[in-house]
Amino acid sequence: MNEVARKYAEHNVASIFLYTNEAHPAERFPHLTSMEQKFEHAAALRDDLGVTRPILLDALDGACHRAYGSMPNMTWIFNRAGHAIYKSDWTDANSVDNALGYTIDVAKRRRARETLAPFNVQRIDYRDADRMAFFNGLKRNGRQAVDDFIAAFGPPPDGFDSDSDDDAD
Amino acid sequence: MSDKSLLERYNYDEFVPDKFMPWMRFAESPELGVAAPDFPLWQLDDGAETSLKAWWSKHQFLVVEFGSFT
Numbered sequence: 001m002n003e004v005a006r007k008y009a010e011h012n013v014a015s016i017f018l019y020t021n022e023a024h025p026a027e028r029f030p031h032l033t034s035m036e037q038k039f040e041h042a043a044a045l046r047d048d049l050g051v052t053r054p055i056l057l058d059a060l061d062g063a064c065h066r067a068y069g070s071m072p073n074m075t076w077i078f079n080r081a082g083h084a085i086y087k088s089d090w091t092d093a094n095s096v097d098n099a100l101g102y103t104i105d106v107a108k109r110r111r112a113r114e115t116l117a118p119f120n121v122q123r124i125d126y127r128d129a130d131r132m133a134f135f136n137g138l139k140r141n142g143r144q145a146v147d148d149f150i151a152a153f154g155p156p157p158d159g160f161d162s163d164s165d166d167d168a169d
Numbered sequence: 170m171s172d173k174s175l176l177e178r179y180n181y182d183e184f185v186p187d188k189f190m191p192w193m194r195f196a197e198s199p200e201l202g203v204a205a206p207d208f209p210l211w212q213l214d215d216g217a218e219t220s221l222k223a224w225w226s227k228h229q230f231l232v233v234e235f236g237s238f239t
Contacts (some may be wrong), residue, residue, distance in 0.1 A: 004232070012229040013231070014227070014230075014231050015233075019237055023184070031180045053234075055212075055213040056212055059208070062180075068198050069197060072189075074195065074234075075233065076232075078205060080225060080228065082205050104230075120202070152186055
């Protein structure tokens, strides 16, 4: 997503990361109880995971996040008038890239005085589903995150080592 | 429902279906193409208060990824 942000910045497209609740709280990053703690976790997101986009924090009660459907990693795109023009219940850089490319092209066509009318469309997009990387991400949060996820959705992929620190950067 | 109850339920302490499933509300989220709700937000870098509107009104388009460290 950082790369997509850089790609479209020249088109006056801003990209931000909005910090919400903890989806998989665990020993290293437990559930949030204060804004001070939320700032600390958001700083770790920037420093440890390399998010280079501006990071903004929602209120502790998730007022914004809840109003938009409170999915753990969704993406929305807004126009200057404050209308949402894209929403996705999961974040995938290819999907966002595709949406922005189309949207930028529409803006160009409008400036060229093409007569265009909006309509609604729904479709299914496809994201990378690397379960090993996902489980290693859970391990980075702490053992509780791994155990909770296994209890909810079943065992990890073959070869996943929940005890080693090799893959938890 | 008290504010404390909301804070505790939203910031759930373990990833178990009874605690996270109630928040999977994408089907109830705002429609596209109409005025979207605005909310106060806080900048990580300096702690200053801002808002979604302050960001979308300054750019041709605004991409917002929601998420957390975990």
